[in-house]
Amino acid sequence: MPGALDILSWACLLAGSFFALVSSLAMLRLPDFYSRVHGASISDTMGAGLILLGLVFQAGLSLVTVKLGLVLMFLVITGPTSSHTLAKAAYRLGLDPQLRSKEENASSQN
Amino acid sequence: MKAAFNLLVALFGMWLLWSGHYTPLLVSIGLVSCLGVVLLCQRMGIVDREALPLDLTWRTLRYIPWLALEVVKSNLDLARRVLSPRMPISPQLIELQATQKTDLGLVTLANSITLTPSTVTIEATSDGRLVVHALASDIAEDLLKGEMDRRVTRVEGSVAGTMENTA
Numbered sequence: 515m516p517g518a519l520d521i522l523s524w525a526c527l528l529a530g531s532f533f534a535l536v537s538s539l540a541m542l543r544l545p546d547f548y549s550r551v552h553g554a555s556i557s558d559t560m561g562a563g564l565i566l567l568g569l570v571f572q573a574g575l576s577l578v579t580v581k582l583g584l585v586l587m588f589l590v591i592t593g594p595t596s597s598h599t600l601a602k603a604a605y606r607l608g609l610d611p612q613l614r615s616k617e618e619n620a621s622s623q624n
Numbered sequence: 625m626k627a628a629f630n631l632l633v634a635l636f637g638m639w640l641l642w643s644g645h646y647t648p649l650l651v652s653i654g655l656v657s658c659l660g661v662v663l664l665c666q667r668m669g670i671v672d673r674e675a676l677p678l679d680l681t682w683r684t685l686r687y688i689p690w691l692a693l694e695v696v697k698s699n700l701d702l703a704r705r706v707l708s709p710r711m712p713i714s715p716q717l718i719e720l721q722a723t724q725k726t727d728l729g730l731v732t733l734a735n736s737i738t739l740t741p742s743t744v745t746i747e748a749t750s751d752g753r754l755v756v757h758a759l760a761s762d763i764a765e766d767l768l769k770g771e772m773d774r775r776v777t778r779v780e781g782s783v784a785g786t787m788e789n790t791a
Binding site: 533536539540543544545546548549551552553555556559560577580581584590591593594595597598601602605611612613614 | 641642644695696699702703706707711713714715716717734735736738739741742743744745746747755757759
């Protein structure tokens with residue numbers, strides 16, 4: 515019989531995996547380079563965050579939990595840094611983002 | 625000198641958390657390595673308030689929960705957009721005037737924007753203009769309302785006067 519902590523932990527791990535999956539789907543579905551960068555940041559934040567939270571429930575109050583927290587902290591700093599660097603490099607090299615105003619968007623859907 | 629001491633305490637605290645080995649020999653080796661790092665940093669001239677902004681810590685702690693909530697909200701929003709068959713997106717490139725006075729504040733804002741899915745900071749200039757790519761027009765409008773900018777400026781607070789923008 516699994517304890518409440520285990521169930522909580524599994525729920526977090528499953529939810530984290532779900533967001534990682536959504537992130538991959540976003541990478542495939544979104545139309546251009548810049549919007550795909552947004553897709554990748556789902557797994558950086560929600561995916562990794564929930565999986566680490568799930569692992570925290572497995573580890574309990576110990577040094578391992580502190581380390582998991584630090585791992586999250588580093589991810590939170592390096593994730594946006596790499597996203598920004600990618601986007602900036604593409605922008606500097608003259609890759610134009612596909613832009614759409616609200617109106618065009620609405621008409622293309624009809 | 626005070627900054628160097630603070631750095632030593634922070635480094636050694638970090639060492640204790642990472643290592644998990646508390647025999648006298650290993651702890652003293654750890655302490656000596658931390659001292660070595662502080663000496664190296666001192667020689668490189670990078671021990672200053674910007675390296676360890678302790679006075680920002682408290683206000684930063686109040687900012688983090690708000691940011692975390694924003695990140696979760698925009699994750700759910702983005703997941704909904706991606707999973708919906710029609711994929712309601714309208715990518716925008718917007719320009720934002722940031723109100724932070726220090727480089728550290730500007731970096732905090734730019735990184736917060738990028739951390740939030742569906743907005744990425746592409747360019748930042750030293751006079752505080754940010755070029756941001758947003759995935760949809762309502763997300764862009766939300767960002768242009770400037771709540772994140774105001775909150776980061778509040779975190780920066782009174783330090784602004786003593787840590788002026790050097791770029």
